[in-house]
Amino acid sequence: MTVITIERKVLEKNDTIAAQNRRRFAEARLFVINLVSSPGAGKTSLLEQTIERLRGRLRVSVIEGDVQTDLDAQRVARYGAPVVQIVTNGGCHLEAKLVQDALDQLDLGQTDLLVIENVGNLVCPANYDLGEAMKVVLLSTTEGDDKPLKYPAMFRNAPVLVVNKIDLLPYLPCRIDALVANAREINPGMRVFQVSCTTGAGLDEWCAWLAAQAAAARA
Ligand SMILES: Nc1nc2c(ncn2[C@@H]2O[C@H](COP(=O)(O)OP(=O)(O)OP(=O)(O)O)[C@@H](O)[C@H]2O)c(=O)[nH]1
Numbered sequence: 001m002t003v004i005t006i007e008r009k010v011l012e013k014n015d016t017i018a019a020q021n022r023r024r025f026a027e028a029r030l031f032v033i034n035l036v037s038s039p040g041a042g043k044t045s046l047l048e049q050t051i052e053r054l055r056g057r058l059r060v061s062v063i064e065g066d067v068q069t070d071l072d073a074q075r076v077a078r079y080g081a082p083v084v085q086i087v088t089n090g091g092c093h094l095e096a097k098l099v100q101d102a103l104d105q106l107d108l109g110q111t112d113l114l115v116i117e118n119v120g121n122l123v124c125p126a127n128y129d130l131g132e133a134m135k136v137v138l139l140s141t142t143e144g145d146d147k148p149l150k151y152p153a154m155f156r157n158a159p160v161l162v163v164n165k166i167d168l169l170p171y172l173p174c175r176i177d178a179l180v181a182n183a184r185e186i187n188p189g190m191r192v193f194q195v196s197c198t199t200g201a202g203l204d205e206w207c208a209w210l211a212a213q214a215a216a217a218r219a
């Protein structure tokens with residue numbers, strides 16, 4: 001009983017701060033995504049490729065969430081995007097307050113698209129609103145086509161699915177049609193991109209969609 005009460009209070013407090021973040025994003029007319037996946041699905045790789053492709057078209061800023069180290073922030077910084085690293089010290093998800101503090105180190109007036117790379121975890125980040133416009137869930141082919149059914153909350157809460165590592169499909173038992181069908185069983189309206197951060201397949205379509213979303217947020 002007590003545990004449930006505390007958890008609800010924590011989530012209520014998080015939602016209050018997330019609403020403040022959302023207002024701030026609206027004032028700055030930014031498009032903000034909360035990028036979620038299990039560890040190693042390719043979130044940072046997708047960011048690197050996205051920043052490279054959108055160079056000169058969209059100003060991308062990044063907030064990195066990690067349990068330990070600033071390795072991902074170093075990778076993103078090499079691509080020239082402003083980046084702030086949040087280290088959770090063992091925490092398995094980002095919370096709105098951590099994002100709020102990180103925002104003070106970014107120039108939102110000079111940003112069109114803000115990507116928040118969450119901690120690699122397909123469970124905990126599903127419950128925490130950060131103030132983003134939407135969650136984008138990344139699932140790689142190496143994880144198996146059953147994952148949307150096994151981790152439904154994440155797929156229910158994300159209107160967009162990016163399937164990564166499609167270059168590996170010839171070597172894996174993963175059935176891409178089943179993967180997409182499983183995701184849409186959980187979330188029928190889900191928009192799906194199929195990409196490879198290694199070969200570049202599908203990334204132009206993904207970036208065009210991001211650019212359209214950012215333009216809509218600016219209008
Ligand atoms: N074959 C293949 N490998 C990929 C692809 N995308 C990423 N990888 C590899 O997958 C590994 C993990 O990629 P990351 O981008 O670090 O994944 P991440 O989701 O950011 O990982 P965490 O932040 O630790 O959760 C790296 O070795 C990448 O080179 C892809 O499309 N195809």
Ligand SMILES: [Mg+2]
Nearest residue numbers: 043044072117
């Ligand atoms: Mg990463």
